[in-house]
Amino acid sequence: MLCIILGNLLIMFAFLTDYTMHTPMFSLIFSLAFLDLMSSTTTVPKFLAVLISDSGVISITACFTQMFFYGFLKAAEAFLLGVMAYDRYLAICNPLHYFTITCSNLVWKLVFCCWALAFCIVVVPMTATIRLPFCGPNKLVHFFCDHSTVIKLACGDHLISTYTGIGVGLCIMITPSFYIVYSYFRIIKSVFKIKSSHGRLKALSTCSSHLLVLSVFYLVGAGVFISSRIPYKSGDVPIMAAFLQNVTPPLINPIIYCLKTKEMQAHVLKLIKKIT
Numbered sequence: 560m561l562c563i564i565l566g567n568l569l570i571m572f573a574f575l576t577d578y579t580m581h582t583p584m585f586s587l588i589f590s591l592a593f594l595d596l597m598s599s600t601t602t603v604p605k606f607l608a609v610l611i612s613d614s615g616v617i618s619i620t621a622c623f624t625q626m627f628f629y630g631f632l633k634a635a636e637a638f639l640l641g642v643m644a645y646d647r648y649l650a651i652c653n654p655l656h657y658f659t660i661t662c663s664n665l666v667w668k669l670v671f672c673c674w675a676l677a678f679c680i681v682v683v684p685m686t687a688t689i690r691l692p693f694c695g696p697n698k699l700v701h702f703f704c705d706h707s708t709v710i711k712l713a714c715g716d717h718l719i720s721t722y723t724g725i726g727v728g729l730c731i732m733i734t735p736s737f738y739i740v741y742s743y744f745r746i747i748k749s750v751f752k753i754k755s756s757h758g759r760l761k762a763l764s765t766c767s768s769h770l771l772v773l774s775v776f777y778l779v780g781a782g783v784f785i786s787s788r789i790p791y792k793s794g795d796v797p798i799m800a801a802f803l804q805n806v807t808p809p810l811i812n813p814i815i816y817c818l819k820t821k822e823m824q825a826h827v828l829k830l831i832k833k834i835t
Contacts (some may be wrong), residue, residue, distance in 0.1 A: 563809045566810065568592075572830055573827050573830045577829070580822070581827055586663065586667065587642060594636045598809065599809040601806055623688075626706055627703065634680055635676075637732065638673035638676055641735030644738060644743065647746060648746055652768070659752050661680045684727050687719055687723045691710065693713055703801070706724045707724060732780060732781070750763055758795055767819050768816055772808075775811050779800075
């Protein structure tokens with residue numbers, strides 16, 4: 560947890576304290592770091608508290624609050640990754656007009672749209688779940704309040720809530736992926752038009768960080784979604800998959816951007832030297 564907090568805070572502070580980083584690409588990386596930090600702190604501290612104190616009690620209000628913010632932040636991150644694909648598409652396919660099209664105001668408007676869309680989508684399954692009757696014993700076999708786990712505690716018919724959750728989950732995973740695939744199709748098409756191999760490699764290298772972040776997010780997310788829908792004799796598999804989803808992207812994303820983006824690496828090292 561400490562590594563997650565430090566890694567994402569370093570990226571955020573590097574962006575906030577260095578005006579030269581206030582470009583569209585780094586604005587999006589800052590937004591991703593903020594979402595990673597918030598999503599991990601929504602669930603992991605409670606999990607650590609359960610391990611330390613052996614008390615897994617959580618109020619119904621806190622449970623639904625945690626469930627909403629976790630879904631909301633993960634949805635916002637999925638849409639943000641789609642916006643980042645659009646940013647890479649413009650940087651490679653329209654390099655001369657890149658800073659004209661993607662001004663700071665437009666980037667922050669797109670980030671706000673990601674948050675607003677995520678909020679509107681997540682409210683739907685939350686509303687359906689809150690209306691369900693919970694008669695008890697309300698005992699979750701999980702380390703946080705996950706939608707698919709909470710609805711199983713309902714003593715009424717939760718079919719509508721179940722299918723609503725599945726539909727929203729698929730929408731969050733698939734909708735941005737269509738735009739991501741389209742953006743990278745156009746990117747690859749433009750890259751192949753470059754005559755020199757050095758130019759092609761240089762163009763593709765600008766996308767390497769985003770592609771790695773995408774791979775981590777979608778592979779882990781797909782694994783969690785599938786594992787939560789398959790019945791197991793033991794509940795350890797979906798719990799472990801969900802834990803990895805909570806920890807892996809927030810932990811790896813700062814490492815990817817620091818290692819693969821030279822500008823970010825330089826700014827973070829500069830910030831560390833100032834602090835020390």
